[in-house]
Amino acid sequence: MQEVQQSTPAHRHVHSMNFLRYLLLAFIVIGSTFGDVYVAKGMKRIGEISVHRLGDLILAPLHPYVALGIALLALFYFSYLASLSWADLSYIMPSTTFGYVLTALLAHFMLGERVPLTRWIGIAMISLGVGLITGGHSLTVVPTPEGVSPHLEMKPEARS
Amino acid sequence: MNHHSLLTTWVMILVLVGLNSAGDMSTAKAMRRVGDFGAIRRRAGLWGVVRGVLTEPWFFIGLTAMTLSFFTMLAALSIIDLSIVIPASASMSFLLNLIGAKFILKEHVTKRRWISGILVLGGIVLLRT
Numbered sequence: 001m002q003e004v005q006q007s008t009p010a011h012r013h014v015h016s017m018n019f020l021r022y023l024l025l026a027f028i029v030i031g032s033t034f035g036d037v038y039v040a041k042g043m044k045r046i047g048e049i050s051v052h053r054l055g056d057l058i059l060a061p062l063h064p065y066v067a068l069g070i071a072l073l074a075l076f077y078f079s080y081l082a083s084l085s086w087a088d089l090s091y092i093m094p095s096t097t098f099g100y101v102l103t104a105l106l107a108h109f110m111l112g113e114r115v116p117l118t119r120w121i122g123i124a125m126i127s128l129g130v131g132l133i134t135g136g137h138s139l140t141v142v143p144t145p146e147g148v149s150p151h152l153e154m155k156p157e158a159r160s
Numbered sequence: 161m162n163h164h165s166l167l168t169t170w171v172m173i174l175v176l177v178g179l180n181s182a183g184d185m186s187t188a189k190a191m192r193r194v195g196d197f198g199a200i201r202r203r204a205g206l207w208g209v210v211r212g213v214l215t216e217p218w219f220f221i222g223l224t225a226m227t228l229s230f231f232t233m234l235a236a237l238s239i240i241d242l243s244i245v246i247p248a249s250a251s252m253s254f255l256l257n258l259i260g261a262k263f264i265l266k267e268h269v270t271k272r273r274w275i276s277g278i279l280v281l282g283g284i285v286l287l288r289t
Contacts, residue, residue: 012268081213086198090262090273094280104287122284123283126284126287128279129279140268
């Protein structure tokens with residue numbers, strides 16, 4: 001459903017999200033979180049790279065973990081570019097911080113790390129913030145003589 | 161930690177935050193100029209999207225800033241503790257991006273967005289300490 005709200009004379013905002021686009025937000029979270037984890041894991045396996053072994057840095061992407069990490073980071077980057085083409089930075093940024101929550105929960109449930117109370121409060125705050133932002137508008141549009149900018153091809157059936 | 165290294169730490173974090181935010185904001189501006197990927201793909205196919213991105217100067221400015229920020233991060237991590245660099249740069253970039261989104265990108269940052277932004281920011285600080 002396309003919902004245009006007149007807020008100020010200068011700009012309006014719309015809900016530009018649909019199921020596929022929420023899925024892309026999940027790819028941003030998964031790609032950046034697990035990408036970092038696998039790159040770090042791989043680099044740890046390779047060991048410290050000293051000035052004398054700079055060649056190892058070039059060969060690092062051949063390590064399976066590092067390669068997987070880079071592939072995931074590429075997934076993150078392309079999803080990030082696509083999402084910024086139809087949503088605001090101030091929408092994408094807070095809504096994708098769910099990765100922090102994911103990391104903390106993984107550390108607790110998979111690695112058995114103890115999560116102190118302050119972290120649970122942090123998890124609750126991020127979750128609340130993410131819920132709040134994703135429930136609001138996702139894109140600012142500016143009216144121009146030729147129509148709204150950025151140009152949106154809003155097909156009602158694609159926007160349920 | 162002596163005075164000199166404390167100064168070095170903060171200068172590096174500030175450079176990192178500046179590059180980070182410049183990268184995010186330039187990329188966001190670039191994608192706004194390119195336009196809705198879905199609409200372009202329906203009109204001109206996947207190559208239309210690729211062409212749109214690769215002919216947008218702000219995309220390359222953003223990519224350069226992000227690349228520089230990545231290497232600054234690596235350099236910072238080699239001299240500063242990870243537990244200081246990551247939370248400090250993540251939360252400061254977040255705040256700078258939110259302010260930049262409003263005043264530079266002219267996004268409509270509603271009260272709802274400020275509140276959720278502050279909640280998320282507080283959450284990041286709590287999670288990483």
